[in-house]
Amino acid sequence: MPNITLPDGKKLAFKEKVSGLKVAEKISKSLAKEALVISVDGKLKDLSYEIEKDCEVKILTSKDKDGLDTIRHDTAHILAMAVQELFPGTQVTIGPTIENGFYYDFSRKEPFTEADLKKIESKMSEIVDRDEPTYREVWDRDEAISHFKKIGENYKSEIIKDIPKNEEISIYFHGKWHDLCRGPHLSSTGKIGKNFKLTKVAGAYWRGDSKNEMLQRIYGTSWASKKDLDNYIKRLEEAEKRDHRKLGKEMDLFHFREESPGAVFWHQRGWTLFQKLIDYMRKKQNEAGYKEINTPEVLDRSLWEKSGHWEKFGAHMYTSETPDEKVFAIKPMNCPGCVQVFNQGLKSYRDLPYKMSEFGKVHRYEPSGALHGLLRVRAFTQDDAHIFCTEDQITDESLSVTNLILNIYKDLGFENVILKYSDRPDLRVGEDEVWDKAEKALLEAVKATKLEYSINKGEGAFYGPKIEFVLRDAIGRDWQCGTLQVDLNLPGRLGASFVDKDGSKKVPVMLHRALFGSLERFIGILIENYSGKLPFWISPSQIMVIPVSEDFNDYSVEVNKKLIASGLNSEVDLKNHNLNYKIREHSLSKVPILLICGKKEVDSNSVTIRQLDSTKQENMELKKFINHYQALNKAPSL
RNA sequence: GCCCUUGUAGCUCAGCUGGUAGAGCAAUUGAUUUGUAAUCAAUAGGUCCGCGGUUCGAGUCCGUGCGGGGGCACCA
Numbered sequence A: 001m002p003n004i005t006l007p008d009g010k011k012l013a014f015k016e017k018v019s020g021l022k023v024a025e026k027i028s029k030s031l032a033k034e035a036l037v038i039s040v041d042g043k044l045k046d047l048s049y050e051i052e053k054d055c056e057v058k059i060l061t062s063k064d065k066d067g068l069d070t071i072r073h074d075t076a077h078i079l080a081m082a083v084q085e086l087f088p089g090t091q092v093t094i095g096p097t098i099e100n101g102f103y104y105d106f107s108r109k110e111p112f113t114e115a116d117l118k119k120i121e122s123k124m125s126e127i128v129d130r131d132e133p134t135y136r137e138v139w140d141r142d143e144a145i146s147h148f149k150k151i152g153e154n155y156k157s158e159i160i161k162d163i164p165k166n167e168e169i170s171i172y173f174h175g176k177w178h179d180l181c182r183g184p185h186l187s188s189t190g191k192i193g194k195n196f197k198l199t200k201v202a203g204a205y206w207r208g209d210s211k212n213e214m215l216q217r218i219y220g221t222s223w224a225s226k227k228d229l230d231n232y233i234k235r236l237e238e239a240e241k242r243d244h245r246k247l248g249k250e251m252d253l254f255h256f257r258e259e260s261p262g263a264v265f266w267h268q269r270g271w272t273l274f275q276k277l278i279d280y281m282r283k284k285q286n287e288a289g290y291k292e293i294n295t296p297e298v299l300d301r302s303l304w305e306k307s308g309h310w311e312k313f314g315a316h317m318y319t320s321e322t323p324d325e326k327v328f329a330i331k332p333m334n335c336p337g338c339v340q341v342f343n344q345g346l347k348s349y350r351d352l353p354y355k356m357s358e359f360g361k362v363h364r365y366e367p368s369g370a371l372h373g374l375l376r377v378r379a380f381t382q383d384d385a386h387i388f389c390t391e392d393q394i395t396d397e398s399l400s401v402t403n404l405i406l407n408i409y410k411d412l413g414f415e416n417v418i419l420k421y422s423d424r425p426d427l428r429v430g431e432d433e434v435w436d437k438a439e440k441a442l443l444e445a446v447k448a449t450k451l452e453y454s455i456n457k458g459e460g461a462f463y464g465p466k467i468e469f470v471l472r473d474a475i476g477r478d479w480q481c482g483t484l485q486v487d488l489n490l491p492g493r494l495g496a497s498f499v500d501k502d503g504s505k506k507v508p509v510m511l512h513r514a515l516f517g518s519l520e521r522f523i524g525i526l527i528e529n530y531s532g533k534l535p536f537w538i539s540p541s542q543i544m545v546i547p548v549s550e551d552f553n554d555y556s557v558e559v560n561k562k563l564i565a566s567g568l569n570s571e572v573d574l575k576n577h578n579l580n581y582k583i584r585e586h587s588l589s590k591v592p593i594l595l596i597c598g599k600k601e602v603d604s605n606s607v608t609i610r611q612l613d614s615t616k617q618e619n620m621e622l623k624k625f626i627n628h629y630q631a632l633n634k635a636p637s638l
Numbered sequence B: 001g002c003c004c005u006u007g008u009a010g011c012u013c014a015g016c017u018g019g020u021a022g023a024g025c026a027a028u029u030g031a032u033u034u035g036u037a038a039u040c041a042a043u044a045g046g047u048c049c050g051c052g053g054u055u056c057g058a059g060u061c062c063g064u065g066c067g068g069g070g071g072c073a074c075c076a
Helices: A020-027 A029-034 A065-086 A114-130 A141-150 A154-161 A226-241 A244-250 A268-287 A301-307 A309-316 A335-342 A391-411 A432-449 A519-529 A550-565 A579-588 A599-604 A622-631
Strands: A003-005 A011-013 A037-040 A043-045 A055-060 A101-107 A134-139 A169-174 A177-180 A196-205 A214-222 A298-300 A319-321 A327-330 A354-363 A379-389 A417-422 A453-456 A466-472 A478-487 A509-518 A543-547 A570-572 A593-597 A606-611 A618-621
Touching: A011 A020, A020 A029, A020 A037, A020 A055, A037 A065, A055 A065, A065 A101, A065 A114, A065 A169, A065 A177, A065 A214, A101 A196, A114 A196, A134 A141, A141 A154, A141 A169, A154 A177, A196 A226, A214 A226, A244 A519, A268 A379, A268 A391, A268 A519, A298 A301, A301 A309, A301 A327, A301 A335, A335 A354, A335 A379, A335 A509, A379 A391, A379 A519, A391 A417, A391 A432, A391 A466, A391 A478, A391 A509, A417 A432, A432 A453, A432 A466, A432 A478, A478 A519, A509 A519, A543 A550, A543 A579, A550 A570, A550 A593, A550 A599, A550 A622, A579 A593, A593 A599, A599 A606, A599 A618, A606 A622, A618 A622
Parallel strands: A003 A055, A417 A453, A543 A570, A543 A593
Antiparallel strands: A003 A011, A037 A043, A037 A055, A101 A214, A134 A169, A169 A177, A196 A214, A298 A327, A319 A327, A354 A379, A379 A509, A417 A466, A466 A478, A478 A509, A593 A606, A606 A618
């Protein structure tokens, strides 16, 4: 005689056990129609689940995240069903839901093609039309294993072996087709609707381990309505339009080529952007008390052996043998070089915290499959810094780093930042006592920011805990950029020390920190965030001066000269094209300000301003224009 | 690194079942001198990613290497 409590606190009493669907019907007809699954005391169950005891029940529809997830999970099943109907002999493995969709991993000798996806999609629609009932059975473990083995589903039987002994082995049937699954599922194949689409095929390792065989993964997306599906597809298209590789070409910023995969060939405009970012950060860092240094790119093998990089990261390092048979490595990190600068001369406790910044170019031999435009490269410039301090200074220094980072992100248009804090991993160096202190100090700093943060247990570096800074861009994507790591290891390994108050030598703690991480990567993120339409102050091509006709070339050249002399990035377009043509061309390459110069302007010593994405025309005296835009030619916080 | 896919003019792309390449834009030249998102015409432009093979004949088929793309693994 179950008494059921609904989310609004209302109670329903039933004389005997009752299915989820019946409960929904009792509440309202329309709810029963929309109901997908139910939650019983927080656990998801099928609508057909029989409630026997007192409990809290929530009826879930496609408006609930769990409801939508169930639609996606069902779509994954129907994908598997369709694949097995079309391609007998294909083995199924796992098919979970993911953000915005689902995937299913298959084992089959022949590859799935894009054309196959279309075929599979139609088969899936057919299965939806068949509206086959879904039901659940609980099987005996050993029977289930031998059953799946017998029908050639070896992966499934392996999965069953790994299910904890106290859990039920539930099998879901959609018509005749069945699959091992935890559930829950919708009551029939017709319920999922047809708002799905298969998006791509890809390889994926069995159990995510590169030592295992590779399966074929089919990705798909599935939604509660056609409108939601269309919106999702539109969002994908929007992201594609923002692709920094495409925009980088259109805006003439950089290119890549075969001779050096994963290394950027910066064009004039791209390099201007790069330098502007560095100039800006240099100002901010100097203000914050950093001393900028620079260390060699190529360093003897012995240093990397001492620092531990040779052993731990050797596989990712570029090395080079000189004619006299010495082995050098191109630096994959700046820290050892920086410690050597610290080691010059005696340091006193009075010198601490000692903060050194370096725009260091590092090279890392990344696996070829990892490369991705500016976002993952083999040669990049870190906005790196190392802070040598005492254990007691960790919190204050971390806090000041965090403030600097947030301040800089804000200037560049990223106000939405979350933190990820990672503490000690199993494999680590250093005394637990010191770890206790370092973790506490760092976490204190995290809390002091009052920002949203997550704790990643055991994900810290082997040499110390860390914070990572994740920023959210204009279309809601998260990017991990800055990092702050406490290092309890390297200063000792490389013999760094300072003289303390009592005259004894002590090993300092070192903080590694990067604001953007990699300037290359950050520029990629910046381009995507703004769709290439960068804020005026950071734009590498701020102004294009355009004469209305040849007669006004001289005036336009004069204007351009004055703008450049005022520190603005200006160019003049004297090509033999008409005004419309030039406006189109420079608008497409995202120049923020077009200055039109014709008779009117010459006569009044003025310019007519046309801003990117606006058809408004504003005439302004040249002097006034220069003053106005000179004032805008710096970061908001400067 | 692994799986799939892809590589033709500066760019974007066409080229059916094998018969030594084509468009638009860009470039160059000429005409036009333009007032807010593509003026007109002519010309030039290619080891069809590299290497090997099959074939009378390969951009096209096969093998292999390199690069790009989508994932997986990796990301100190």
